[in-house]
Amino acid sequence: MQRVTLTPDAALTDADLDHLTRSTFVRQIEFHRTIDSTNRRALQLARELEHGGSLDGPLLVLAESQTDGRGRGTNRWWARPGALTFTLLIDSHLPQRRLPQASLTVGLAVCEAIEEFHPRSDMQLKWPNDVFCRQRKLSGILIELPLSNPRLLAIGIGININNSLRDAPEELQATATALCDVAGHTFDLTEVLTGVLNRLQYRLECIGRHDDELRTKWRERCLLTNRDVQVDLGTRKVAGRCRGIDDDGALVIETPAGLEPCFAGSVTLF
Ligand code: BTN
Numbered sequence: 001m002q003r004v005t006l007t008p009d010a011a012l013t014d015a016d017l018d019h020l021t022r023s024t025f026v027r028q029i030e031f032h033r034t035i036d037s038t039n040r041r042a043l044q045l046a047r048e049l050e051h052g053g054s055l056d057g058p059l060l061v062l063a064e065s066q067t068d069g070r071g072r073g074t075n076r077w078w079a080r081p082g083a084l085t086f087t088l089l090i091d092s093h094l095p096q097r098r099l100p101q102a103s104l105t106v107g108l109a110v111c112e113a114i115e116e117f118h119p120r121s122d123m124q125l126k127w128p129n130d131v132f133c134r135q136r137k138l139s140g141i142l143i144e145l146p147l148s149n150p151r152l153l154a155i156g157i158g159i160n161i162n163n164s165l166r167d168a169p170e171e172l173q174a175t176a177t178a179l180c181d182v183a184g185h186t187f188d189l190t191e192v193l194t195g196v197l198n199r200l201q202y203r204l205e206c207i208g209r210h211d212d213e214l215r216t217k218w219r220e221r222c223l224l225t226n227r228d229v230q231v232d233l234g235t236r237k238v239a240g241r242c243r244g245i246d247d248d249g250a251l252v253i254e255t256p257a258g259l260e261p262c263f264a265g266s267v268t269l270f
Helices: 014-023 038-050 096-117 170-175 179-183 189-206 211-220
Strands: 028-035 059-066 084-091 123-126 130-133 136-144 152-159 228-232 237-245 251-255 258-262 266-269
Touching: 014 028, 014 189, 028 038, 038 059, 038 084, 038 136, 038 152, 084 189, 096 123, 096 130, 096 136, 096 152, 096 179, 096 189, 096 211, 136 170, 152 189, 189 211, 211 237, 228 251, 237 258
Parallel strands: 028 059
Antiparallel strands: 059 084, 084 152, 123 130, 130 136, 136 152, 228 237, 228 266, 237 251, 251 258
16 A cells, blocks of 8 residues: 655644545545645646556545636636545546546435435436535536546545535525535544545446446436526537436437437536
8 A cells, every 4th residue: 555645734634544545445645735726736646647657546636725626617616624625536448438427427426425424415416517415516526537648537526515605605605505504513524535435436336337327326316307408518508408318428408409418518507
């Protein structure tokens, strides 16, 4: 097993980090109290690996807070301390066309892990890669393929756990939530992270082996099914009633012209 890398500003204890490497499939951890973005750092590590190093098992870049957390497209991820913000860098050999499925699978793992800590949390997937709890966003996922090394996958996850949104701006309170607000108490972040990583390992192993089960699970949790939506594809918008997620992970929209599968985009709910 690799040693944990503690950066000089580390705040989690050695015991917490040791617990993570003993109880999960993660083999190396780089912990930062503050960093610009764990995804950016993971991509940098992937570039460095290309020059001689190899990934010796899953690597976790974990931060207490980010100053420039990245979201999809031009979005930014902002969260107060108390959130889980991390990027898992893994060897995956996942073909690019399966990325939508990977996002949904990671989202599913987050739903399942959170439900273990708070069973009545009504966890759903908002295609393509948000996780909702009681109709509000609890977690965002940003999966990136390092250009320098496309056999690696950088899975960035932010989950609002102990960072209450009660005193956040009103528009954020209306759309987002934190697990502590839903449950009425705080959680041990190391325990929750351990649960999420273990569920992630299990669900990532299911890709390609238990695809039918995965598809059923995404569909059961799809927040958008039978709702009127507009999908912004970048070049054009598709509006209609969502008819679920197809076998490839595309969102299916019923439009006046027929059923249209959308492979990437951002969704507005009506
Ligand atoms: C989104 O909602 O558009 C995706 C948000 C993803 C945020 C996470 S937080 C950890 C990781 N590092 C980043 O810079 N972004 C992801």
